[in-house]
Amino acid sequence: MMIALSVAILIIIAGLLALVIRLVAMPKKLDTVKKLLKQGKNQAAAKLAKQIVAKDPQNYAVPYYLGKAYLADNRGELALIEFKTVNEHALFDSSLPEIPFRKEFASLLVKYKQTEAALKEYLLLTKLDPTCSDNYFNAAKLYEKTNRKDLALSIYKKCIALNPKNAKAHASLGYILFQAKQINEAKRELDLAIHLNPEEYSCYYYLGKILKDAKDFGGAVKAFDKAQRDSEFKQKALIERSTCYMIANRLDNAQIDLQRAIELDKTGTKNDTLYARYFLAACYEKNRKIDKAIEQWESIFKVNRSFRDVSAKLSEYKALEANDNLKDYLTSSDAEFIEICKNTTKKALGFNAVQADSKKFGVQIIATEGKDGDWMSVRKQSFLLRFYRDVEPLEDAPVRDILESAKSSNCTKSYIFASSGFTRTAIAFAENRPVELVGKEKLQQLLEIAAKPDK
Secondary structure (H helix, E strand, C coil), X not given: CHHHHHHHHHHHHHHXXXXXXXXXXXXXXXXXXXXXXXXXXXXXXXXXXXXHHHHCCCCCHHHHHHHHHHHHCCCHHHHHXXXXXXXHHCCCECCECHHHHHHHHHHHHHXXXXXXXXXXXXXXXXXXXXXXXXXXXXXXXXXXXXCCHHHHHHHHHHHXXXXXXXXXXXXXXXXXXXXXXXXXXXXXXXXXXXXXCCCCCHHHHHHHHHHHHCCCHHHHHHHHHHHCCCCCCHHHHHHHHHHHHHHCCCHHHHHHHHHHHHHCCCCCCCHHHHHHHHHHHHHHHHCCCHHHHHHHHHHHHHHCCCCCCHHHHHHHHHHHHCCHHHHHHHHCCHHHHHHHHHHHHHHCCCEEEEEEEECCCEEEEEEEECCCCCHXXXXXXXXXXXXXCCCCCECHHHHHHHHHHHHHCCCCEEEEEECCCECHHHHHHHCCCCEEEECHHHHHHHHHHHHCCCC
16 A cells, blocks of 8 residues: 555656656747748757647747747748637737837738738737837738728828828828819828938829829829839839820830830730720721721720720721721721722812811811812802711811801811711701811711712
């Protein structure tokens, strides 16, 4: 009996001794893990940390440093698993500091697109470390990413209150204000961000948009030029700059930018790429290079069949292929176009073209009744004819303009020929006035008559 009791006491003492040794040894081993990490011996650190966890699974400081070893070895997914274990079970103390852990944990969650969990961590950090502006910035960024702009706006302002020189926060705030149509406030924030950091190139993109809307196209072009230095905004900046060139009718410059924008997308499937192709097609269409325009529309149609009016454009120009007269009207050179208009004036309308000039909009003809060679025709009624081949329906402005010009030229009546047709306002304005609007269908008939060989 005494022997059995002695054995039991010895076993208890041995167990207690083993526990004491373990409790003393474990911190030393954990210190060794930290030392190995500092020396860059990540795999050795990970191996030792695993051994400690196997013997003491309740020591949650160890998974933290195991996660750090994985992180240092570029094995982020394994690190995230360890960090989640720490987050679920650990009690934080000097051996496991909470703030550094949560910053690393939140960063990992962002990397692996666990947005809501990351947001929760950053919001917690704003309470644990309320003087650190970066915590507010990161939380605001995630609110912005999840389209909760009002909350993002509020948090960005708190970030700036803590650190007024945070250029990125001013830039992000400017972007949200721009989206909210608070243009003056947005411009102020963007200008301040650029002042704090001239290399905050994303700001130039939104500044360019503001200048473009204000019709300061020169300033917008310069801003979009700088915005291209930000890889995220390069394609967008090229497209926006091209639209400035298009408005200024500098189509060659626009085409260069749009080609570059398209080439930046190797897959050809981005929505911005489709817009680049669409605007490039518009440039080709204005320059009468219809075949090239069709190529761009077809490329868009393969990716997105419902993109803007591409389907209608393809249908329209498919019908054009069956009508050589209208195709020639739309695609001929300026010199050829003058001859087409003169021929239509003579053979389809029965007028004599006295003067024919190439204009920015197309061709203008002053005509009279009578046949060629009739010297008395100069005393007969005069008519002012304008032939347009714009890609968009004509508004009332060209109608008003031709009436003024006809009056100053002593022309009795005016005619406007437009392959694209007219808007309702143009048609309404022309009613009861000495001007006739000739749309696509009637123009096709006249071109057909003019194309017939002389008898």
